[in-house]
Amino acid sequence: MQTSQLSSLFLFQKIRANSATEADAHRQVLDxxxxxxxxxxxxxxxxxxxxxxxxxxxxxxxSLLHLAESTVYTQQREAIARLTAVIEGQERQIRSTQxxxxxxxxxxxxxxxxxxxxxxLASLSTRLGSSxxxxxxxxxxxxxxxxSTLAEAxxxxxxxxxxxxxxxxxxARQQSFNLGGSIREERRSLLxxxxxxxxxxxxxxxDEVQPLALSSGHKLQMLQQRLKQTPHLVVVDNLETxxxxxxxxxTIHQLANPSQxxxxxxxxLFSESGIYHHPLRELGQVHALQLVRQEAEERNLPSLAxxxxxxxxxxxxxxxxxxxxxxxxxx
Numbered sequence: 627m628q629t630s631q632l633s634s635l636f637l638f639q640k641i642r643a644n645s646a647t648e649a650d651a652h653r654q655v656l657d658x659x660x661x662x663x664x665x666x667x668x669x670x671x672x673x674x675x676x677x678x679x680x681x682x683x684x685x686x687x688x689s690l691l692h693l694a695e696s697t698v699y700t701q702q703r704e705a706i707a708r709l710t711a712v713i714e715g716q717e718r719q720i721r722s723t724q725x726x727x728x729x730x731x732x733x734x735x736x737x738x739x740x741x742x743x744x745x746x747l748a749s750l751s752t753r754l755g756s757s758x759x760x761x762x763x764x765x766x767x768x769x770x771x772x773x774s775t776l777a778e779a780x781x782x783x784x785x786x787x788x789x790x791x792x793x794x795x796x797x798a799r800q801q802s803f804n805l806g807g808s809i810r811e812e813r814r815s816l817l818x819x820x821x822x823x824x825x826x827x828x829x830x831x832x833d834e835v836q837p838l839a840l841s842s843g844h845k846l847q848m849l850q851q852r853l854k855q856t857p858h859l860v861v862v863d864n865l866e867t868x869x870x871x872x873x874x875x876x877t878i879h880q881l882a883n884p885s886q887x888x889x890x891x892x893x894x895l896f897s898e899s900g901i902y903h904h905p906l907r908e909l910g911q912v913h914a915l916q917l918v919r920q921e922a923e924e925r926n927l928p929s930l931a932x933x934x935x936x937x938x939x940x941x942x943x944x945x946x947x948x949x950x951x952x953x954x955x956x957x
Contacts, residue, residue, distance in 0.1 A: 632656075636721050637713070639791045643856045659713045663705075670705035677702060721786075728785055728793045731829060736779040739920060741949075742913030743776055746904070750776075751783050753902055754859075754886050760902045761882035764865075764889045767906035770950025773890035774863050776906065780888060781861060790859040790886075796825040799864035817867070819874035823849060823881075826860055846877070853885040865891035908947030915942060917949060921956040930956065 632638050632652050641651040664671030669691075676687040677698075684698040693701070754763060765773045778795075785793060798817045817825075820842045827845040830852065840848075852858070860881075868874050878887050879900055895901055909917060915938045922931035930938075945951040 632713075634789070635713070635717050636724065636789075636791070637717055639789065639856050640720065643791045643852050643858075655713065656709075659709055659716060662716070663709050663712050667705070667708055670701070670708055673698070673701055674705050674709065724792070725786060727833070728781070731793060731795045732778055732781065733774065733795070733797075735775040736782055738924070740775065740779055741917045741920060742909045743772070743779065746776060746906075747779055747783060750780055750904060754780065754784055754888070757884065759883065760900050761885065762878055762887045762889065762900060763902045763904060764891060764895045764898075765904050765906055766891050766894050768948070769892055770948050771906050771908065772949045773892075773906055775949075777861050777863065777888050777890050781859065784859060789857055791856040792830050793859050793861075794826045794829040795861045795863065796822060796829065797863040798822060798867045818869050819871075819877050820846065822862060822868060822874055823877060830858070850881055853881045854883070857884040857886065859886050859888070861888045861890075863890050865889045865895075866893045909949060909952075910947060911939070911942050914947045914952060915939070917952050918942075918956055921953050925956060927956070 632655055633648065635655065637655050637658075638651050641654050642648070646654065660671050660674055663674075673687060673691065676682045676690065677684070682690070684695045684702070687693075688695045688698040691698070750763065750765075765776055767773050774797075781793065781795070784790065823846050824842060827849045830849070853860070862868075862874075862878070865871065865874075875895075875898055878889075881887070889895070889901075894903075894905070896903055908914075915935060918938055918941060919931050919933075922928075941952070941955055945955055
């Protein structure tokens, strides 16, 4: 496997995220794979160590292993093929584990069929898949319009397909309410810029041993080093509830590039530079009625689900195309 191929691996990027040099990351990927190979094919691992770690010629390795030089080359090709298979298996395993970890960080907002956002998903996916600035994207709109749902749908589309090393999803909201109308308090006080940074830090380091009693400043420094080293995807949901937004935005710009940030906010950030702004509008009538029927099906309301447009249009005329309002009406 070529060095350039190793560099594209998730295995490699995860090691790089811990401040390893490229050379050290390459070595660690290969050493771990050779060790795993040795558990099944010890002679292969031994030959590769002699040839590529100790730098022996084929003749020298053959003399030590009591093999003809031509046999050394034959076994070396077979060993490299097996080593490649080991690395590919390790890559599949770590990606599967990482995707499962990311799933636990999401809020389950975009698991149902989504209505009316395909074009927005496509354009935003292209924007976030680019290595060009800006590295901060703000999804903006009124409450209930679907900002968080669109952000999660973006994450679900991008995470398996792109080179992001890790994902953080943090929310600044204090309260949430369900379709039954009940309100749940999630935190009593507004989060500060440092509080948001600490939440991001805690997610990205949750599976690693951390030094005790790290200060907020030290965490921010470590976070910046990691996010600048390798590309991460970070979502800050409900940005409008942050206590010191004027301090958070400079902090986000400090952490971004090559890492990408997705922000959701009820308040427009058009006055801020270095941000790609994506205003979210209400659903049009066609998509609004589609959502009403979909919600009716999920709630076992067959008469509503099969109702003609003429019967459903008054709902749209009354509440508009706000997805949350439409769901509340159906519920």
